Amino acid sequence: MLIKQLSIFLENRPGTLDEALKILKEAGVNIKALSLADTSEFGVMRIIADNPDEAKQAMKSAGYTSIVNEVLAVKLKHEVGYLAGIVEKISGEGVNIEYMYASPSEDSAALMIIKTDDAAKAEKAIS
Numbered sequence: 610m611l612i613k614q615l616s617i618f619l620e621n622r623p624g625t626l627d628e629a630l631k632i633l634k635e636a637g638v639n640i641k642a643l644s645l646a647d648t649s650e651f652g653v654m655r656i657i658a659d660n661p662d663e664a665k666q667a668m669k670s671a672g673y674t675s676i677v678n679e680v681l682a683v684k685l686k687h688e689v690g691y692l693a694g695i696v697e698k699i700s701g702e703g704v705n706i707e708y709m710y711a712s713p714s715e716d717s718a719a720l721m722i723i724k725t726d727d728a729a730k731a732e733k734a735i736s
């Protein structure tokens with residue numbers, strides 16, 4: 610299924626992550642999944658939240674740059690090769706996978722968050 614993800618750009622210095630998380634907490638944002646990547650100068654915190662548009666507004670009000678985009682959320686079965694099959698179907702349609710990360714789901718299966726260059730086409734490929 611397609612869901613919204615918020616990407617927040619953070620300066621790579623002590624305390625920035627703490628500050629960003631406090632802003633989201635004060636805005637009442639529940640984070641369901643999180644990925645944090647960095648370079649020497651900045652980091653990107655990607656979150657799946659219950660209210661990504663409100664989270665974006667809270668971050669904007671605090672002076673942070675962020676974007677909301679669509680990503681594919683796929684519940685993984687506990688089977689050898691299941692993820693490989695998903696990736697093969699997406700790639701087979703000529704869709705590029707830019708990154709992905711896992712999150713727990715409400716049951717025992719993992720939820721894989723997949724960012725592609727064409728989320729709708731990727732979703733169609735695996736349905």
